[in-house]
Amino acid sequence: MDDLPEEVQGIIEELDEAAEDEDEDAIEELTQKLLDTGADVETITLKKLALLVMDGEEEMTQGWTRVAIQIGLDPFKTLIEGLATGMSLIGKKYENGEAFVPQLLIASNAMYGGMDLLAPLMKRDENSGSKPATVVIGTVEGDVHDIGKSLVKTLLSANGFNCVDLGNDVPASRFIEAAKESKATAISMSTLMTTTMAEMPRVLKMLSDEGIRDKVMVMVGGAPITTEYASQIGADVSPHDAASAANWLKAAVFDFPPESVRWG
Amino acid sequence: MVAEMTSKERVLAMLDKKPVDRVPVITGSTMVKEYIEKSGSVWPDYHSNAEMMVNTVSLMHTDAGLDNIVMPFGMFIESIALGLEVKMGRIDIQPSVRSFFNKPEEVKYDNFLEDKFVKTTIDAIKLSKEKFPDAAITAFLVAPVTLAGDLMGAENLSVLSIKCLQKEKQMQKMHEWIDVALEINKIYAEACVEAGADVLYYSDASASPNLVMPEFYYEVGVPAEKELGDFVHNLGCPWELHICGDTTPIIEGMASTGANGLSVEQAVKMSEVTKIAGEVPVAGNITPLLMVEGTEEQITGAVRDALDGGAKASMLGCGTPPLSTSDRLKTWVKAVADWSAEKL
Ligand code: B12
Ligand SMILES: [Zn+2]
Numbered sequence: 001m002d003d004l005p006e007e008v009q010g011i012i013e014e015l016d017e018a019a020e021d022e023d024e025d026a027i028e029e030l031t032q033k034l035l036d037t038g039a040d041v042e043t044i045t046l047k048k049l050a051l052l053v054m055d056g057e058e059e060m061t062q063g064w065t066r067v068a069i070q071i072g073l074d075p076f077k078t079l080i081e082g083l084a085t086g087m088s089l090i091g092k093k094y095e096n097g098e099a100f101v102p103q104l105l106i107a108s109n110a111m112y113g114g115m116d117l118l119a120p121l122m123k124r125d126e127n128s129g130s131k132p133a134t135v136v137i138g139t140v141e142g143d144v145h146d147i148g149k150s151l152v153k154t155l156l157s158a159n160g161f162n163c164v165d166l167g168n169d170v171p172a173s174r175f176i177e178a179a180k181e182s183k184a185t186a187i188s189m190s191t192l193m194t195t196t197m198a199e200m201p202r203v204l205k206m207l208s209d210e211g212i213r214d215k216v217m218v219m220v221g222g223a224p225i226t227t228e229y230a231s232q233i234g235a236d237v238s239p240h241d242a243a244s245a246a247n248w249l250k251a252a253v254f255d256f257p258p259e260s261v262r263w264g
Numbered sequence: 265m266v267a268e269m270t271s272k273e274r275v276l277a278m279l280d281k282k283p284v285d286r287v288p289v290i291t292g293s294t295m296v297k298e299y300i301e302k303s304g305s306v307w308p309d310y311h312s313n314a315e316m317m318v319n320t321v322s323l324m325h326t327d328a329g330l331d332n333i334v335m336p337f338g339m340f341i342e343s344i345a346l347g348l349e350v351k352m353g354r355i356d357i358q359p360s361v362r363s364f365f366n367k368p369e370e371v372k373y374d375n376f377l378e379d380k381f382v383k384t385t386i387d388a389i390k391l392s393k394e395k396f397p398d399a400a401i402t403a404f405l406v407a408p409v410t411l412a413g414d415l416m417g418a419e420n421l422s423v424l425s426i427k428c429l430q431k432e433k434q435m436q437k438m439h440e441w442i443d444v445a446l447e448i449n450k451i452y453a454e455a456c457v458e459a460g461a462d463v464l465y466y467s468d469a470s471a472s473p474n475l476v477m478p479e480f481y482y483e484v485g486v487p488a489e490k491e492l493g494d495f496v497h498n499l500g501c502p503w504e505l506h507i508c509g510d511t512t513p514i515i516e517g518m519a520s521t522g523a524n525g526l527s528v529e530q531a532v533k534m535s536e537v538t539k540i541a542g543e544v545p546v547a548g549n550i551t552p553l554l555m556v557e558g559t560e561e562q563i564t565g566a567v568r569d570a571l572d573g574g575a576k577a578s579m580l581g582c583g584t585p586p587l588s589t590s591d592r593l594k595t596w597v598k599a600v601a602d603w604s605a606e607k608l
Contacts, residue, residue: 056426100426101422101474101475101476102422102476105422106426142354144351144362147419150419169351194553195356223474
């Protein structure tokens with residue numbers, strides 16, 4: 001962004017300030033001014049959104065989402081190439097040990113802040129082909145730790161998955177019901193306590209008993225869960241953090257039969 | 265060779281950086297199902313009945329052979345006494361805090377010491393002191409950052425831990441929460457020491473780099489723990505500090521709080537942290553799950569790794585799992601005694 005003409009950079013800075021102050025009138029005026037310079041406002045806005053989400057700047061993210069809306073940027077493109085890209089960037093840093101959980105949380109708040117503004121514009125066309133894959137997500141029964149679970153949800157949403165969030169302290173049977181109801185592609189279970197780990201194989205057994213084990217992929221995670229444990233209990237995978245969970249699932253759905261084939 | 269010591273003498277000598285006859289074996293939480301059943305205690309009464317509490321937790325000393333007796337069972341007492349919602353768990357699941365306050369002004373603690381759970385801790389300390397004068401009677405308490413996290417909600421603590429580094433206004437907000445937490449900490453600490461506690465064991469689980477920024481720990485956590493620790497020292501009592509997760513980036517800060525001992529879990533490499541902690545004794549860092557399903561070989565190996573790494577007391581990472589078995593606890597104690605006989 002440093003190679004932009006000085007005039008454009010000046011307006012961007014003013015926009016940052018207006019966004020920080022949540023001054024909607026100023027944002028509108030400055031956006032028009034930016035368009036008048038003839039600069040590639042669409043590219044600027046998407047880049048800006050990614051960086052602001054990465055830095056967890058909630059107000060500024062919302063302000064620049066308003067810019068995106070005003071210039072008529074496609075809301076899905078704004079979400080995927082702007083907001084969600086920022087979330088993935090900070091997720092990568094976390095994966096590499098260069099960022100901490102609070103940074104993920106403020107990035108997640110910023111992303112959702114922008115998404116709230118886009119939501120009313122994103123009325124899906126029910127008949128249009130590609131429907132996002134659904135993931136049923138929750139923390140197992142007996143365990144209330146849900147910060148990690150919510151981060152997994154955020155990263156999955158950022159990667160285009162539709163999440164059915166069951167919250168924490170979720171009985172095994174709820175996972176099964178929700179998977180059936182939503183014709184889920186995957187179930188994601190979390191636990192942070194060794195005492196509640198045994199809930200995971202219970203859910204897997206219920207899936208088998210109900211004859212639907214092959215209809216869903218099962219991801220398990222949380223601090224005490226290892227890859228060995230995951231395979232021992234018959235789960236499909238245990239990526240070691242929220243960012244790799246999203247990446248794994250994104251790749252895995254390609255080789256997985258589509259919803260209509262699995263659930264009929 | 266040091267002459268044979270009582271458990272209490274052993275623990276206090278270790279915390280005082282003096283020689284010991286054998287390495288002390290200590291614990292934080294002690295809600296062990298087998299011992300609850302063996303002592304005839306019933307859920308959830310043992311959380312609010314001092315006699316049941318002492319009957320159960322003392323088995324860790326009299327049966328398993330640990331050097332301390334720790335009460336209460338979990339980290340919810342402060343919260344429940346302040347009126348927060350707590351789910352009582354099960355015989356094998358510890359209680360958990362389920363609600364939080366919106367503003368520090370909402371926290372009322374005038375009648376803190378009147379609460380039945382707080383009273384149980386105090387009575388249990390008195391009772392175990394009377395019945396087991398040779399053990400190190402230890403109160404298991406929630407340290408200031410974690411208590412502030414319980415008051416405002418853990419996720420809010422995490423978010424505020426980064427925002428307060430960026431904006432002065434957020435830092436003020438953080439301090440308001442920490443100040444309330446410290447007030448409550450001090451009231452409870454004083455009552456525990458008056459009741460006769462030999463050691464206060466503070467868990468600052470939420471001060472971990474797994475949840476908050478390490479810079480925040482240095483800037484806010486360390487001064488808060490130090491303020492509380494100095495207060496405890498003025499009452500004439502030593503204290504230990506536990507933080508969960510990989511504490512390598514913050515162990516230097518932990519060592520600077522004045523704590524008489526530090527406790528770390530299996531996510532750290534013992535030899536690395538003992539080097540950084542220097543003079544300050546470190547306890548740890550056996551994987552707790554070994555007490556549920558470990559083999560004798562695994563338990564002995566973990567004990568020796570930690571002690572060879574420079575640990576001055578043997579301890580399980582984050583406390584004793586509810587499903588621990590007494591034979592494994594005894595294997596642990598024996599492994600420490602064997603190592604001590606060989607190497608001290
Ligand atoms: C915050 C916290 C709490 C908060 C939780 C608030 C909340 N809304 O979640 C409160 C105060 C309520 C709480 C309560 C308790 N806690 Co607690 N808590 C913690 C703490 C400090 C941090 C956990 C955390 O949120 N980490 C940050 C998140 C982001 O990490 P995460 O969940 O691991 O998620 C990451 C990965 O694991 C992964 N992931 C998570 N889920 C999934 C799923 C999939 C599919 C994949 C692929 C990946 C994945 O992605 C995430 C990001 O990359 C830890 C100690 C520590 N420092 O780690 C103890 C800890 C987890 N708690 C513990 C305990 C024992 C309890 C209590 C029983 C009592 C107590 N000591 O306070 C009660 C729980 C009661 C119950 N029935 O659930 C123990 C668990 C011991 C064990 N191993 O069995 C710990 C280790 C500490 C301790 N000794 O007290 N706790
Ligand atoms: Zn811990």
